[in-house]
Amino acid sequence: MKISTRGRYALRLMADLANNPNDEYIALKEISQRQEISIKYLEQIVSTLCKAGYVKSSRGVAGGYKLAKPAEEYTVGMILRLIEGNLVPVKCMENEPNCCPRYEKCATIGVWERINDAVNGVVDSITLAELVNNPHSVEFGCKE
Amino acid sequence: MKISTRGRYALRLMADLANNPNDEYIALKEISQRQEISIKYLEQIVSTLCKAGYVKSSRGVAGGYKLAKPAEEYTVGMILRLIEGNLVPVKCMENEPNCCPRYEKCATIGVWERINDAVNGVVDSITLAELVNNPHSVEFGCKE
DNA sequence: TGCATATCATAGTAATTATGTAGGAATTAG
DNA sequence: CTAATTCCTACATAATTACTATGATATGCA
Numbered sequence: 001m002k003i004s005t006r007g008r009y010a011l012r013l014m015a016d017l018a019n020n021p022n023d024e025y026i027a028l029k030e031i032s033q034r035q036e037i038s039i040k041y042l043e044q045i046v047s048t049l050c051k052a053g054y055v056k057s058s059r060g061v062a063g064g065y066k067l068a069k070p071a072e073e074y075t076v077g078m079i080l081r082l083i084e085g086n087l088v089p090v091k092c093m094e095n096e097p098n099c100c101p102r103y104e105k106c107a108t109i110g111v112w113e114r115i116n117d118a119v120n121g122v123v124d125s126i127t128l129a130e131l132v133n134n135p136h137s138v139e140f141g142c143k144e
Numbered sequence: 145m146k147i148s149t150r151g152r153y154a155l156r157l158m159a160d161l162a163n164n165p166n167d168e169y170i171a172l173k174e175i176s177q178r179q180e181i182s183i184k185y186l187e188q189i190v191s192t193l194c195k196a197g198y199v200k201s202s203r204g205v206a207g208g209y210k211l212a213k214p215a216e217e218y219t220v221g222m223i224l225r226l227i228e229g230n231l232v233p234v235k236c237m238e239n240e241p242n243c244c245p246r247y248e249k250c251a252t253i254g255v256w257e258r259i260n261d262a263v264n265g266v267v268d269s270i271t272l273a274e275l276v277n278n279p280h281s282v283e284f285g286c287k288e
Numbered sequence: 289t290g291c292a293t294a295t296c297a298t299a300g301t302a303a304t305t306a307t308g309t310a311g312g313a314a315t316t317a318g
Numbered sequence: 319c320t321a322a323t324t325c326c327t328a329c330a331t332a333a334t335t336a337c338t339a340t341g342a343t344a345t346g347c348a
Contacts, residue, residue: 001145001231001263005307008234008252015251027323041308059324060316076255087145090152107159107275108152111220111267118262119145123255131251149336171294185337203295204345
């Protein structure tokens, strides 16, 4: 029941971008240093975010990345779900709807559905803006 | 963000035991056949449950396992947490309390804490008895 | 006593996933 | 032209997962 490092790093990357007050592109190198995450690993993660249209990129000197939309318009769920593929607690819930051949007889599926709803309830209710404005966080330095 | 098969199998094993009306010991072989799970794999899982005092065992002919307490006294959380070790979504929450050196500055820890609370809220509120009495489940056959 | 049926203990293994690294091509500002 | 950057794809490695295998130990019963 763990969030992968890719998912956690993606959130920190997005939070780092959201924390940038100006509308300029930020190079991965900078983020890499601030977050202490390998630049090569960040490249892969930001590539997914870019293809999904979550961030905009600019190549060449003085290039980098910035959020495509205001931080208020991203939820934690959007970001995690994009990077992780999904957040469902069991494989049989990955493919819609109720694909398990024994769904009707399953004693435990109700548990997984309720866990799924609970997790979604949390991640879909927190925006990137709330993450950044959290007084708890002056920096984004936590290893997670 | 997946529950391991061990966790899922443990829940099915416990549900199978809880579904047994009489107070007799049930051999793993039976459960193995009903649940279509390798008996050797079940042995490992039930061993953990046994050492924790969740089930009682009887060796030899006509031996097997049965619940140590009424099904009402087990929550899904107890069982999953025992088998999985823990259900926290990030490693830095595994060791109490707030062991991460940058906890105070972490922007994302709040997300993980809320996910954790949400998951615990679900699994700690469902008992084994509720699982078995669920009209949804006549059998416990779902692969999950 | 001897055998069949169980649990109990520990080690091994194959496959998958997670977590990165490496190298270099393409693009662009100055 | 050059330096800085994104972009692309393959490779490497470590950890975890999900079993499998072997055999010891205990028990009831004929």
